[in-house]
Amino acid sequence: MIEKKIRDFYNSLPVSDSFGETQEKPDKSSWLFGVCGAVAAMVALLVVLIKACLSDNADEDDENE
């Protein structure tokens, strides 16, 4: 894949850091980790809420019996 080779080549160049240090590898999609983290947190919250609802319903069923 020529495109990958070109990307690898540019990624390998030792670019100076304008802020005084040598830049390591490029920052790869840090925002993606943020989005994934947020989605994971929402899913976890949803699971907790569903569990709470189910246990409430179960309690109500017990009382009705």
Next chain:
Amino acid sequence: MDFENLFENAECERAILRIAGGDKEALKVIYERMNRKIYAVAYSILRDFATADDVTQETYVKIMENAFSYRKGTNARSWILSIARNLSIDIFRHRRLEFSVEEAKQDEVSHEEGRFDEGEVLASMEVKRALDILDPEERQIVTLRVYAGLRHREIGGLLGITEENTKKKYQRATAKMRDFLERKEAK
């Protein structure tokens, strides 16, 4: 433009507008997003690591100076890369950089110093040579398309050629590189 490019463009635009409003800290956002791309564009024109580095630094100065002239809604990434490109072309014209064999060797050595895997270094140097066989415009098109992630229409706008033309030149340039690398591998 894929989602990441759209996101990056929006972030860069916000940062330029913040800089225009006096928030110099916003330059860090552009640095994090665009530093390697700016460098790659400069290198594609100058073919000199050290000078490409100088252009990269100078690009930030120009961004600070010209942020006020950025019009919201235009392409922020293209705007940034056009600054790097114009600076590189100016330097290239003034200094008439001729890459001597000696300088090329030095660059290869300095390039290799930061690397550990010999196979990777060799592969990387072959790609450098493959880029070197392209003419300056082809090299810019390939770099802007593959590394900076610009669309052909945006590249055409930067280089002052039609979208169709950039597509054709891109195909021809990548075919040339592929052919060069295959011949090297066959040896």
